[in-house]
Amino acid sequence: MKVLIVVDMQKDFIDGSLGTxxxxxxxxxxxxxxxxxxxxxxxxxxxxxxxxxxxxxEGRHLPVVHCVAGTPGHGLHPQIxxxxxxxxxxxxxxxxTFGSMELAQQLRALAGxxxxxxxxxxxxxxxxxxxxxxxxxxxxxxAEISVDAAxxxxxxxxxHDTALAAMKLCQIAIENEGREPWRG
Numbered sequence: 001m002k003v004l005i006v007v008d009m010q011k012d013f014i015d016g017s018l019g020t021x022x023x024x025x026x027x028x029x030x031x032x033x034x035x036x037x038x039x040x041x042x043x044x045x046x047x048x049x050x051x052x053x054x055x056x057x058e059g060r061h062l063p064v065v066h067c068v069a070g071t072p073g074h075g076l077h078p079q080i081x082x083x084x085x086x087x088x089x090x091x092x093x094x095x096x097t098f099g100s101m102e103l104a105q106q107l108r109a110l111a112g113x114x115x116x117x118x119x120x121x122x123x124x125x126x127x128x129x130x131x132x133x134x135x136x137x138x139x140x141x142x143a144e145i146s147v148d149a150a151x152x153x154x155x156x157x158x159x160h161d162t163a164l165a166a167m168k169l170c171q172i173a174i175e176n177e178g179r180e181p182w183r184g
Contacts, residue, residue, distance in 0.1 A: 001114050003107065004037045005136075006030060006044040007122030007129050009080040012066040012073030013047070014123070022153035022160070022182035023123055029151045029181060030121050031083040039086035043103060047128065048074065048094035058097075069094070098131035104139040116143040119175075121151035126163035133172050150176035157182070 009030055010016075014023045034042055047067040053059045067074045076084065084092065093102050107116065118140070120133050129152055137145050147167055154160035164174050 001041070001111050002037075002117040002119070003041045003043060003110075004033065005103065005118060005120045005122075005132060006034060006042065006080070006084070007120060007132055008045055008047045008067075008124070009077050009122050010046055010067055010073065011075050011077055014077045016073040017064055017066045018124075018155075020153060020155065022157065022180070025181040026121075026123075026151055026153050027077055027079050029148075031079050033119075033121050033148065033151050034080070034083040034087075040088070040091075042084065042087045043091045043093065043106065044076070044080075044084055044087065045100050045103060045122075045128070045132070046074065046076065046092065046094050048096055098128050099135040100132060101135070103132065104135060107136070108139065116140050118143055118145045120145070120147045123153060124159075125149075125152040125154035126159040127154075130163045130167060133167050134170060137170055137172060144173070145171075146173040146175055148175045150179045150181065153180070153182060 012018055049068050051068055053065055053068060054063055093100055118136055120129055122129055133145060133147055149164055154163060164177060168174055
């Protein structure tokens with residue numbers, strides 16, 4: 001069983017409070033990647049914070065309000081929302097932390113004892129993509145896990161590259177490294 005995990009392709013990470021040019025350039029690649037999978041094999045996460053975000057541990061370390069539930073910045077980028085339109089609502093998960101334990105639980109229930117292949121794409125390579133890839137590698141040590149670098153971006157190109165290197169050390173395959181649209 002092969003599944004796609006679309007990590008935090010939200011307005012605030014693309015063209016909102018934490019948006020970057022690099023994040024904007026991957027949107028078409030991510031939409032195309034979603035279209036390549038059957039809807040039942042796609043899961044998406046949304047970074048989700050409360051209005052008191054700045055008082056949280058994360059907010060004290062990253063004091064930029066973002067992805068507050070109910071705000072426009074919390075929403076998926078319109079092109080990504082359109083690509084995910086056929087995905088079941090229970091496959092779109094709000095997560096208050098970098099990694100999603102609920103995602104691992106849903107994948108376990110879906111796959112049962114069937115071998116699992118997991119591909120991750122999205123934002124930010126060095127925080128939430130990395131966290132979910134490592135969490136899923138721990139939950140499914142025999143699964144083939146990969147990240148498509150051409151469908152990822154981070155705060156800086158350097159932090160993206162650092163995250164890819166860390167994932168490689170943890171036996172996560174990196175596809176399309178060096179082909180990121182923002183490198184051109």
